[in-house]
Amino acid sequence: MTGIVFYTDNTVAPDLAAVVRRELLKAAEGRPLVSVSHTPVDVGQNICVGPLVRSHLSMYRQMLIGAEALDTPILALAEHDCLYTPEHFWWEPPDDETFYYNVNHWFLQWDGTHRGEYSYYRRRVLSMLIVNRALFLRACREKVWMLEHGWMIKKGVAGACEPGALPAEEQMVRALPCEPGVCDDRVEYLAALARFKDLGKECGRWHAEAFRTVQPNLDVRHRSNFSGRRRGRHPCRYLPYWGTLEDVQHEEALDRTRVDAHQQPGLGTAGGARPVVRV
Numbered sequence: 611m612t613g614i615v616f617y618t619d620n621t622v623a624p625d626l627a628a629v630v631r632r633e634l635l636k637a638a639e640g641r642p643l644v645s646v647s648h649t650p651v652d653v654g655q656n657i658c659v660g661p662l663v664r665s666h667l668s669m670y671r672q673m674l675i676g677a678e679a680l681d682t683p684i685l686a687l688a689e690h691d692c693l694y695t696p697e698h699f700w701w702e703p704p705d706d707e708t709f710y711y712n713v714n715h716w717f718l719q720w721d722g723t724h725r726g727e728y729s730y731y732r733r734r735v736l737s738m739l740i741v742n743r744a745l746f747l748r749a750c751r752e753k754v755w756m757l758e759h760g761w762m763i764k765k766g767v768a769g770a771c772e773p774g775a776l777p778a779e780e781q782m783v784r785a786l787p788c789e790p791g792v793c794d795d796r797v798e799y800l801a802a803l804a805r806f807k808d809l810g811k812e813c814g815r816w817h818a819e820a821f822r823t824v825q826p827n828l829d830v831r832h833r834s835n836f837s838g839r840r841r842g843r844h845p846c847r848y849l850p851y852w853g854t855l856e857d858v859q860h861e862e863a864l865d866r867t868r869v870d871a872h873q874q875p876g877l878g879t880a881g882g883a884r885p886v887v888r889v
Contacts, residue, residue, distance in 0.1 A: 612641055613641060613644070613680035613681070613682030613685055614634075614643045614654070614685075614699065615644055615645075615686070615688065616634060616688040617687070618647045618689075619662070620690075623832065629693070629858060630693060630830075632861065633694065634653065636696070642654075644676045646676040648660065655679065657676065659672060670750055673687065686740045687736055692715075693828040695826070697825050698823055701823060703740060706742040709746075710741060711734035711820050712822065712823055713733070713738070714825075714827065715738050715829050716827075716829065716842070717829050717830075717831050717841060718831065718855065720855070722833070724845075726847055726855035728828075729842035729845045730844045734820060825850070853867035
């Protein structure tokens, strides 16, 4: 069974947050769901960690807390500004030592100049990850450890945040020491370096593959995305299953326009969904 970890820093505008939570509960279809938030939210089993500085470290800590709270063999991540189809959570990884990313996800511009525009950019992103939970725990604990010991995510590098998407040495960069006059031969930095090398060697068995569901998920772009403003290719104003932005925002309209995913051929299980493809 797949369990879901929903993580949020509670910075999403209320109208978008309401739609995301509404659609997540529908798509989850009763699966175990743990939410980890900065302030309480009514989503599954909520773990409120209190106010944290918005950062990669806080994000990975929240993922780790949620993953540790689950007891399912499979884990799916869900972000506070993404919309998911039930089909996404039906998919199950065929291999326990591989990170799998759904690459059928489209940007949706929630506001701004291009409000209502869908666009596509093929990329493996954390919000679309489904993986063996034990594997995720190992990777996430090491990522948290590294961030706590002087390493930083390489901003602007595709795949820098996603376990298995890039070799470790391409995902992380050492942070300069914060204290004037302190050299990088401190014990904790040398330990971090040694740990980093070990992780880099180990990444040969940590690899990522992509899968593609029939119905697309949505990555909503809005004023406070942690990853900034993004647009892709093939812009359009209507997307099957989701309809228009106005449909997405209004539940009754969305129910009228979307295709019932349960009735689509070839869906439902890892064997029935579209096959894994290497990326």
